[in-house]
Amino acid sequence: MTVSTARPSSAQTSTGAPLPAGAPQRRVRQVGRILTTLLILAVIVAAFLGPYVWMFASGLKTQASIFTDVVPISWRTFIPVHATIDNVTELFADRGIGRALLNSALVAVGQVLGALAVCCPAAYALTRIKFPGRNVIFAFILATFMLPSEALAVPLFQLVGTLGLQDTLVGVGIPWIANAFGLFLLRQAFEGVPHELDEAARLDGAGHLRIFWSVILPNIRADLVTFVLTIFLFSWNGFLWPLIAIQTPEKQLVQVAIAQSVSPGELPNWGLSFAGASIATIPLLVLFVFLQRLLIPGLARSGLK
Amino acid sequence: MSTKAEPVPGRRAKRFAPAGGGRARQDLLAAAAFLGPFIILALIFQYGPLLLMVKDSFYDYTLITPDLKTFVGFDNFVRIFTDQGTVKSLIITLLLSVGVVILTIPLAFLLAMFLNGKLPARGFVRTMVFLPVITSSVVVATLWTFLLNANGLINSALGSVGISQQPFLTSGTQALPAIIVLTVWQQLGMATVLYLGGLQSLPSELMEAATIDGASPRQRFRYITIPLMSRTTVLVVVVITVFALQSFAPAYIMTGGAPNGTTNTLVYLIYQTAFTLQQPGYASAISLLLLVIALAISLVQMRLLRTRWDY
């Protein structure tokens, strides 16, 4: 985790160098390096944190004060001085965002569990069982990753209707359970478990199910967290499909619910939009901050093999 | 869900495993059982609609009256290449993808190098850069609409350093670049994390050996880091390209394809053609084209980069 490749010259060796003539020059370089680091940090904070702070702060402002606070830019832009929770209460009281949050959570959890149940065995088969056509099948599965869900919406809607799943939370979640990207992540993780382990288990007389269950799965717990979060993310952030698939207001999902204040084709109310955007983002943010130690290394590993 | 089916073949496999001769057949059964649920769901919910789409692409009809279909043969496909708007949208989408890839790869790589070094707030920075990845496209597009507005945060920031108000999304020359920047912003975190993983897996013995042999940091970077990162690069390029090819929310929420179709991405065009212009047959044909392009680009990218750098 801590191999530093790009900056091999550590501070100790340079200050401990016996050549006094070079020392001031080195110090200048060192100061320069610190300044560069700080500058890069400042740019990153401004580019990535700035918009979010503005969004969260503006969700607690009235529309008029969002405008007066933005020009000229100052600390007022990012901190709600006269904070109001009117936007938030309106979203919860009038627009059923509480119910929508619950629905989204239900669908996302259902989708995650379904994907776990379906993708894990599939990844096992693709990495641990030798059978003819394995790579062809994997290619066919991966190809679905290239299909934009927006383009599939119309035929999918017909199909879900034929299956009698129209306007149900199941109908929203089930089409995406067989998730190609998720399977890809898991396949990479499964590949990372040494084959010697299952060979050993096989000699002990273990079958595929046992190897899958007691040898492989316990070894990829961190990757499973990555997988779970990725699927959760896909599900939680979906917009167009839930919009088309759900008719009953009590079954609406959060992205659609906030879209009523963040709606394309409609005059935006900036305060409500920011508040809605914040509410839809915060649950993921919390989840992410708690689990990022596991999520990020998992994603990072997926790129290696 | 159909997990109940699995134990049976698994147990059987275990019982007969030591016999050896029937292993291939048992493996096939086990594979079927393990893969079955996934394949069935993928067939129903991915390939099913895909086939419907292929069928639809040969017909002319409206969404409202799907029963009144006219078979039009390959007309919808021919129309793709005679329809200026569609050709333009295709070019725009490719430009967007190329732009996003060209900007993201070096930025993500440098950022990963930066984060891989000694840094006090490394976790914090990593979290920040990753924020847009976990934010929904609807929220990102909305946020950026306001950021890029004439009265938005970016113009205000530019104003405070004396740069005059920029039109961004309403200008034919700035709108697409603005959406490229937004997409880079959204994807940078993912790419950086993938690169970071790659950097951290570099064999340290190799680096040490090179250092002992007197290789300068620049040489080590050029001859060790970059070649070893090529496989990560393939993955990053593919993921980012596919994401950019599927760009929808910016056009849908921010621009409506304006000005002059310069942000009219293919998926937005598909959506508009199917829903607003009521030509789902034609929309299906464009969707198939997009699918073919995405597949082709991914295959070529994988081939090219693999053969060149594989070691």
Add this chain to the structure above:
Amino acid sequence: MSNIGTVRGKSRTRLVMASAVALSAAMAAAGCSSKEDVGAKTADCPQGVTTLKVLRAEHQVPNDQQLDDYSKSVKGCVKFSVQDIPFGQLADKISVLAPTNNSPDIVGYDSPNTADYASKGVLLPLDSYLPSGWKHDVLPATLKEQSFKDKVYSLGVQQDVLTMYFNKTLTDAAGIRVPTSIDQAWTWQQAHEAMLKCQKGTPGNPSIYGLAPTQLGDGTPGTVYGDLVMIRSAGDPKADPNSSAYKTFYAISPDGKNVDGWLNTPEAVQAGKFYQSLFNGKTAVSSKTGRPNAFIDGKACFDIFVGEQALNLKKANVSFKWGNAPMPYIKTPIVQTGALTVGVMAKTKHRDAAAKFVVGISTPPQVAKYNESAIRMPTLQSVYDSLPRFHEAPFDMEYDELLKWGQPRPLTTAFSQYSNIVSKALKDIAYGSDPKSRLDQAVSQLQPIVTNAK
């Protein structure tokens, strides 16, 4: 990474699997509930309680008050299950739902789509349910818009037209006298001069806008409702029917089959250039990117909007004086009519109940109540006569415009396509595209669609 097969890992995974099954069962249960359409029969409702599914644009007709009132009027024998859709997605949603078995019973839709939906069999004709004398009481524009091939598909509960609101405090300070009666209406030339004179700061980025960025659509320029009207006003309905001036005024041929030579006339191009000047260069008086509520916030001299603005201004309790002026025009004064209205989906299983509901909310007392509370113009002459509010400013102006200048939006069974393609062209022109080539392009895209429209 390397502890193999611990017991903890095993049990946890089993737990996950178990809860997967439990949760999917719960999801299935949640999804399959409330299938009942007709409830138990009671003394009040010998036929049982009917639940009608309503699809509407958020906060729009039929609104909760209308639904509640109707429910009470039939002793609770009709109930409603409402789905609110953002206005921007309403038309898409209707197209997707119309052919399915899950289509709603009642739909609140934008009235220019009547021909489109009626021609495709989406809406139920309501002629057999019309109250006697209704056709003589309803405004001619409403009747025309909500009929197709001599059948009526919606009764209408409201009309809206644009007028030009002005911030009297600002215009007085700039020494501008704004006309407040329809026969003194400004031409766009005059209006533009006044807007420039009243505007403060750099054109394009002013501190006070001459003309507030539009509050229609998504708040950026180009709506057919708000901006096509300026192009059409460059035409002349009294000119020779073969002249480009005549065609400009209608913007589509009377049979709805031609836009070439109607939408891209020399007059339209000229008007397009003027329209462009409102957003560009030193003559700019408005904004391309929009700013919600500029007028209400006192940041604009003029604002073109519907009657609802009066309500908004009162709600906001603004500190400035305001009034409304007639819509400016180029050659012929014109406003476009039409508003959200209520219809019955043809696929409904409750034809009678749904049709009776639509008629029920459109009776004079019900419409009057709605018009009063929502501050929307009536569609019935008798209701207009009975409501004093609409005889005072700002509504007297709206009503005058409606009667004397009102024209439906271009009548075609492909209205959603027309609206989409034309508004994109107008937006591009506002952003700086060449008006002639952009209008020609829109025509070449739209012509095959309207030719093939049934």
